[in-house]
Every structure is written in structure tokens, then in C-alpha cells.
Amino acid sequence: MCHYEHTQPGTFMRVFIGFLVVALIGAGVAVSVSAGEAVVAVSFLAPAVVCTVILVLFHSLTVRVSRDAIRLAFGGGLIHRSFAIADIEASAIVRNRWYYGWGIKLIRGGWLYNVSGFDAVEVQLKNGRRYRIGTDQPTELLAAVESAMAEAS
Known part of the structure; x- marks a missing residue:
């Protein structure tokens, strides 16, 4: 019984980390397009992946x-x-x-x-x-x- x-729900955490992930992905795409190198994008995408894992594990x-x-x-x-x-x-x-x-x-x-x-x-x-x-x-x-x-x- x-x-x-x-x-x-961890509302603030969801909003903050969600925004951070979107910003990191956007920055990674913008830098890789302007620099012409995909390697540069990894330096932005790796932290985005870590933030996404944290969000999934601790969202509530x-x-x-x-x-x-x-x-x-x-x-x-x-x-x-x-x-x-x-x-x-x-x-x-x-x-x-x-x-x-x-x-x-x-x-x-x-x-x-x-x-x-x-x-x-x-x-x-x-x-x-x-x-x-x-x-x-x-x-x-x-x-x-x-x-x-x-x-x-």
C-alpha cells in the first residue's frame, strides 16, 4: 500500500539546461559553418551531450x-x-x-x-x-x- x-519537476533546471543545450548546439553549428571545419563543432557539441545527460537523469x-x-x-x-x-x-x-x-x-x-x-x-x-x-x-x-x-x- x-x-x-x-x-x-525541476522546472528551472529543465529551462536552464534546455536553453544551454540549444545555445551550445547553435553555437557549434554557427562556428563549424563559418570555419568550415566539423572538428570545431565537437567542442560545442560534447558539452551539449553532457548537459543533455544531466537533464535526463535529474529532470524530476x-x-x-x-x-x-x-x-x-x-x-x-x-x-x-x-x-x-x-x-x-x-x-x-x-x-x-x-x-x-x-x-x-x-x-x-x-x-x-x-x-x-x-x-x-x-x-x-x-x-x-x-x-x-x-x-x-x-x-x-x-x-x-x-x-x-x-x-x-
């Missing part, structure tokens, strides 16, 4: 809370993480600092999983580790985590 499932964050685990999946799910509900000691709504940014990062006090915004739910595991799950629905996510924890105990 799923207590909660939500996919948060899906959070699922079931009675036994919290599951996180970026983009299509290639990059994912899960936490057993039985291992969670506490959870709370927190606000991330602006410089924590987006993606998967080691931050002061634990790890951050985020694609957009500053709101998050922090879960503290019984082993002392802390994880922040970025969300645009912190109240709903916290309620689902607490409900799953109550069922598990």
Missing part, C-alpha cells in the same frame, strides 16, 4: 512512501535511493539554504536529494545519519512518513 507518491524527483520504505528516484529512475521505515528515528520539515542547490549533495549534517525549491523533509535514521528530501509538498510528505512510522511500530 502506498501512503504517498509525488513527482516534483519522485518520492514514494509505502508502509515499509521511502523510495526516491531522479528522472527515469536510474539514480535512486531508499530508506526503510523501520530505520527512521525522526522526521521534520526543514528549509534548505539557497547555496545547498539541487541534485545529490553532501551538506552540513547529512545528504540532500533535491531538484527544485528550498523546502524539504529531513529524516534521521537510528544510526544517526540524516537525509533531506526536497519537495514542494513538505506537509503531505511528512504526514505520509509519520503515518508509515506509526504503522511500523
Whole structure:
């Protein structure tokens, strides 16, 4: 049984990286046409490919809370993480600092999983580790985590 499932789009990331990819491809084509050499275009196209891969991997964050685990999946799910509900000691709504940014990062006090915004739910595991799950629905996510924890105990 799923207590909660939500996919948060990384809208700013999609727009910014999408624009960057288009600009790099456009610049590569313009430079290769004016210079007459395809080799020059590769210096623009290679970063465009890297940006496209980043966009595909991190364009959204899906959070699922079931009675036994919290599951996180970026983009299509290639990059994912899960936490057993039985291992969670506490959870709370927190606000991330602006410089924590987006993606998967080691931050002061634990790890951050985020694609957009500053709101998050922090879960503290019984082993002392802390994880922040970025969300645009912190109240709903916290309620689902607490409900799953109550069922598990």
C-alpha cells in the first residue's frame, strides 16, 4: 500500500539546461559553418551531450512512501535511493539554504536529494545519519512518513 507518491519537476533546471543545450548546439553549428571545419563543432557539441545527460537523469524527483520504505528516484529512475521505515528515528520539515542547490549533495549534517525549491523533509535514521528530501509538498510528505512510522511500530 502506498501512503504517498509525488513527482516534483525541476522546472528551472529543465529551462536552464534546455536553453544551454540549444545555445551550445547553435553555437557549434554557427562556428563549424563559418570555419568550415566539423572538428570545431565537437567542442560545442560534447558539452551539449553532457548537459543533455544531466537533464535526463535529474529532470524530476519522485518520492514514494509505502508502509515499509521511502523510495526516491531522479528522472527515469536510474539514480535512486531508499530508506526503510523501520530505520527512521525522526522526521521534520526543514528549509534548505539557497547555496545547498539541487541534485545529490553532501551538506552540513547529512545528504540532500533535491531538484527544485528550498523546502524539504529531513529524516534521521537510528544510526544517526540524516537525509533531506526536497519537495514542494513538505506537509503531505511528512504526514505520509509519520503515518508509515506509526504503522511500523
